[in-house]
Amino acid sequence: MPADITLYTNPMSRGQIARWMLEEVGQPYETVVLDYSDGMKSADYLAINPMGKVPAIVHRGKVVTEAAAICAYLADAFPDARLAPAVSDRSDYYRWLFFAAGPVEAAVTNKALGFVVPEGRDRMAGYGTFDHSIDALERAVSVPAWICGDQFTAADVYVGAQVDWGLTFGTMPSRPAFEAYADRLRERPAYKRQKEMDGALIAQMKRAE
Incomplete structure (x- = not known):
């Protein structure tokens, strides 16, 4: 089928x-x-x-x-x-999912491109400053389990991908909370399967170059 x-x-x-x-x-x-x-x-x-x-x-x-x-x-x-909490328990789920998709994505991308918000203009930028965004993200993942408590959710996939990528490629500072969160994510079977599949595709594409 x-x-x-x-x-x-x-x-x-x-x-x-x-x-x-x-x-x-x-x-x-x-x-x-x-x-x-x-x-x-x-x-x-x-x-x-x-x-x-x-x-x-x-x-x-x-x-x-x-x-x-x-x-x-x-x-x-x-x-x-x-992979989603009950609707009545989605405050952290929505908050951090969209925070990672908005301020964090913009802050990390702009920093990688060398763009710096002019002094005194941070209120015009949705993320304020890179440091403020990263500090807030650290708060989201400074938990013993997952963003929504004991339940792993789609928010952890998206936020976790941002943290995992940032640590791997140096676009995000290494901090104990980020490293611990990434370590938990990397133990998930679905994460390992994804990395294996995409890793094989990348190797195949490089051989074809």
């Missing part, structure tokens, strides 16, 4: 986040790997995502783009996976 979900991705992209979430969900899915030129900019793919970027998923004809949105959507679409 064909899978109801198609993942459009590139292993060297935020598509790793969507694959990790799909592995946590545990539902079958098809994978379409796109390159950064012809694949993502083709007319067929632009009809799915006009931005010409990955990841995107198509689930029973419905398109979802943006990694954080994909995580939240899949948690709701497959409630048996228990």
Whole structure:
């Protein structure tokens, strides 16, 4: 029986986040790997995502783009996976999921690009300053278990991907809370499966160069 979900991705992209979430969900899915030129900019793919970027998923004809949105959507679409808290307990879930997708993403990207908010203009930037955003993120993950308590959720996939990437590539400072959180994430079977699959694709692409 064909899978109801198609993942459009590139292993060297935020598509790793969507694959990790799909592995946590545990539902079958098809994978379409796109390159950064012809694949993502083709007319067929632009009809799915006009931005010409990955990841995107198509689930029973419905398109979802943006990694954080994909995580939240899949948690709701497959409630048996228990990747979202009860609606009455979603304050931290929504807060930190969207904080990571907004201020943290912008702060880390701008710093990597060398952009510095002019002095006295931090109120105009959604993230204020890089240091303020990172300090707030540290608060979110300074917990003994997960962002929403004992329950691992889609928020941990997205926030965790930001922390894992930041520590691996040096775009985020190493702090004990970040390192401990990343260590817990890296022990998850779904995380390991995602890394194995995307790692194999990256190796295959490099051999083809």
